Amino acid sequence: MLKSRTAPEADGDGYVPSARRIERERFRRARSRRATAVAALSTLVTGAVLFLVITRSPGWPRTRETFFSPEYARMALPKVLDGLLLNLRLLVVCGAAVLVLGLLLAVARTLRGPVFFPLRALAAAYTDFFRGLPLIICLLMVVFGVPALRLQGVTTDPVLLGGTALVLTYSAYVAEVFRAGIESVHPSQRAAARSLGLSGGQALRFVVLPQAVRRVVPPLLNDLVSLQKDTGLVSIAGAVDAVYAAQIIAGKDFNFTPYVVAGLVFVALTIPMTRCTDWITARMDRRRAQGGLV
Amino acid sequence: MRLANRPLRLAACATVALLTAAVGCAPQDASPGGPGAAGQGRQSCTRGQLATVAHGTLTVGTDKPAYAPWFHDDDPANGKGFESAVAYAVARQLGYGKGAVHWQTVPFNNAFAPGAKKFDFDINQISVSAARKRAVAFSSGYYGVRQAVIALKGSKAARAKSIEDLRRVKLGAQVGSTSLDVLQDTVRPTQQPAVFQKNDLAKSALRNGQVDAILTDLPTAFYITSAEVKDAEVVGQFAATGATDEQFGLVLDKESRITGCVTAAVDALRKNGTLARLEKKWLADAVSVPVLK
Numbered sequence: 253m254l255k256s257r258t259a260p261e262a263d264g265d266g267y268v269p270s271a272r273r274i275e276r277e278r279f280r281r282a283r284s285r286r287a288t289a290v291a292a293l294s295t296l297v298t299g300a301v302l303f304l305v306i307t308r309s310p311g312w313p314r315t316r317e318t319f320f321s322p323e324y325a326r327m328a329l330p331k332v333l334d335g336l337l338l339n340l341r342l343l344v345v346c347g348a349a350v351l352v353l354g355l356l357l358a359v360a361r362t363l364r365g366p367v368f369f370p371l372r373a374l375a376a377a378y379t380d381f382f383r384g385l386p387l388i389i390c391l392l393m394v395v396f397g398v399p400a401l402r403l404q405g406v407t408t409d410p411v412l413l414g415g416t417a418l419v420l421t422y423s424a425y426v427a428e429v430f431r432a433g434i435e436s437v438h439p440s441q442r443a444a445a446r447s448l449g450l451s452g453g454q455a456l457r458f459v460v461l462p463q464a465v466r467r468v469v470p471p472l473l474n475d476l477v478s479l480q481k482d483t484g485l486v487s488i489a490g491a492v493d494a495v496y497a498a499q500i501i502a503g504k505d506f507n508f509t510p511y512v513v514a515g516l517v518f519v520a521l522t523i524p525m526t527r528c529t530d531w532i533t534a535r536m537d538r539r540r541a542q543g544g545l546v
Numbered sequence: 547m548r549l550a551n552r553p554l555r556l557a558a559c560a561t562v563a564l565l566t567a568a569v570g571c572a573p574q575d576a577s578p579g580g581p582g583a584a585g586q587g588r589q590s591c592t593r594g595q596l597a598t599v600a601h602g603t604l605t606v607g608t609d610k611p612a613y614a615p616w617f618h619d620d621d622p623a624n625g626k627g628f629e630s631a632v633a634y635a636v637a638r639q640l641g642y643g644k645g646a647v648h649w650q651t652v653p654f655n656n657a658f659a660p661g662a663k664k665f666d667f668d669i670n671q672i673s674v675s676a677a678r679k680r681a682v683a684f685s686s687g688y689y690g691v692r693q694a695v696i697a698l699k700g701s702k703a704a705r706a707k708s709i710e711d712l713r714r715v716k717l718g719a720q721v722g723s724t725s726l727d728v729l730q731d732t733v734r735p736t737q738q739p740a741v742f743q744k745n746d747l748a749k750s751a752l753r754n755g756q757v758d759a760i761l762t763d764l765p766t767a768f769y770i771t772s773a774e775v776k777d778a779e780v781v782g783q784f785a786a787t788g789a790t791d792e793q794f795g796l797v798l799d800k801e802s803r804i805t806g807c808v809t810a811a812v813d814a815l816r817k818n819g820t821l822a823r824l825e826k827k828w829l830a831d832a833v834s835v836p837v838l839k
Contacts (some may be wrong), residue, residue: 302838311660311661314660314800317680318660318681319660363761393710396747396750396751396754399754399755399756400750400753400754408755408756409756410740410756412752415785487741487745488743489601489740489747489751489756490718490740490741490742490747490748490751490756490757491740492738492741496741499722500721500722500741501720502655502722503566503654503655503677503721504677504721504726504727505677505678505679505680505681506658506677506680506681506682507677507680507681508659
């Protein structure tokens with residue numbers, strides 16, 4: 253930031269800017285003013301053009317009535333928010349379960365020693381299978397397949413079953429993220445820990461995992477945002493989430509406004525999460541730049 | 547300084563060009579006759595010469611899969627099943643023979659999306675309602691429909707004698723169906739109802755005991771209990787709600803210019819007894835089912 257000066261005058265340190273410098277500053281200020289003006293103008297023009305194209309189009313009146321009807325928005329909002337409670341409940345419960353299960357799977361896959369081979373193989377098979385299986389098929393299988401077995405004491409509640417299917421698929425994703433983190437910790441760290449007298453388990457618990465988890469926070473939050481949107485798929489079993497609540501109204505009266513409302517609600521929910529992700533990432537970068545506190 | 551003016555000039559040119567594009571090239575309404583001629587039946591219904599989507603043929607839409615008893619073997623073009631038969635009867639009435647009818651897959655949600663339609667009319671068990679008429683045009687009704695309840699034989703829900711008895715069981719219905727409206731407005735159950743994308747999923751949930759009873763229209767209920775879920779029974783039907791009976795109608799584009807002709811054809815088929823005859827042929831008789839009050 254340049255201090256603006258109009259006339260040569262002595263500063264406290266006796267510095268007097270030259271006429272050329274003042275001229276240069278003035279020129280730069282003029283340029284930046286002009287850049288701002290041009291940006292504002294082009295934004296206005298773009299906005300005006302979009303506005304005209306949309307509102308002058310022949311189908312606009314019907315589009316407005318079908319997608320942006322205030323009356324339907326008012327009707328839909330409470331029901332959409334009711335449904336959103338289900339999304340949030342699923343997000344919290346499944347999110348916690350996914351993190352725990354994903355970490356266990358990743359640890360199982362990175363265990364050393366020949367005795368653990370079956371465990372490693374099982375964990376690898378699990379992640380391969382559930383990462384590849386389309387989520388919607390996993391949901392159908394669990395939600396409609398498990399009750400068909402008629403097992404005693406096994407729930408038939410579609411929300412619980414749907415949540416289980418989400419955990420199965422997402423824990424496979426998250427396990428791979430954790431594994432990448434664990435494998436990115438330099439072997440010298442483990443070696444140093446062992447040489448200090450920590451057991452293998454202690455080295456993992458106190459040295460490797462803290463570094464690994466910290467490194468993969470951004471992709472983890474990414475998966476969490478993705479999970480938040482996929483919770484709606486549980487509605488395949490008849491449970492009513494936010495998007496489904498919108499579809500029920502839309503299907504009844506042939507008006508799409510509820511979808512728009514639900515979409516905006518989801519965006520409003522995702523923005524804070526994204527900001528949180530950015531903030532955590534920035535904070536970690538700052539720490540690493542300071543010479544990396546582990 | 548000549549260089550410095552270039553962005554300004556560029557911006558000015560771009561502005562002019564964009565505004566011209568916005569105002570001058572706004573897409574024009576493509577339908578001949580424009581929006582003024584929307585479906586007032588002003589056009590004479592010359593047989594086989596209507597203003598259809600594809601000239602000389604009648605394009606009829608329905609969802610896939612097409613369910614019995616409305617269609618048979620998921621093939622709307624075979625003339626079997628009530629709605630397939632009705633579509634061909636309406637086409638014949640309009641002067642289009644069997645060869646001039648072209649079927650098009652139209653998912654339920656697309657049938658009422660704004661914008662130009664790919665079909666002349668859509669036949670997909672869609673009930674006529676005042677709110678829906680703001681989005682699409684309907685022909686007159688071709689079938690007066692009743693809603694019914696299905697439950698597994700011997701279950702608590704199957705012993706229901708009144709709407710009051712259904713209030714405490716877990717109910718399900720298909721999204722966008724009037725069955726769901728009846729569930730929410732007439733039955734008003736104490737538990738949150740299950741809402742399914744398709745009746746297939748509702749049937750699975752009923753078999754699995756995830757819901758105690760499901761609501762469908764009566765012909766579908768008969769078909770499900772006789773052919774698909776044999777250990778289920780039709781518990782009862784609901785009396786017609788409101789002043790008029792609920793009707794299925796053919797869906798047309800709000801701007802369609804053949805709505806009048808199609809309505810006239812449906813009316814003629816009702817008058818000469820064709821609709822009643824097709825109903826008798828393809829749909830079971832509903833007299834034996836108790837009415838839930």
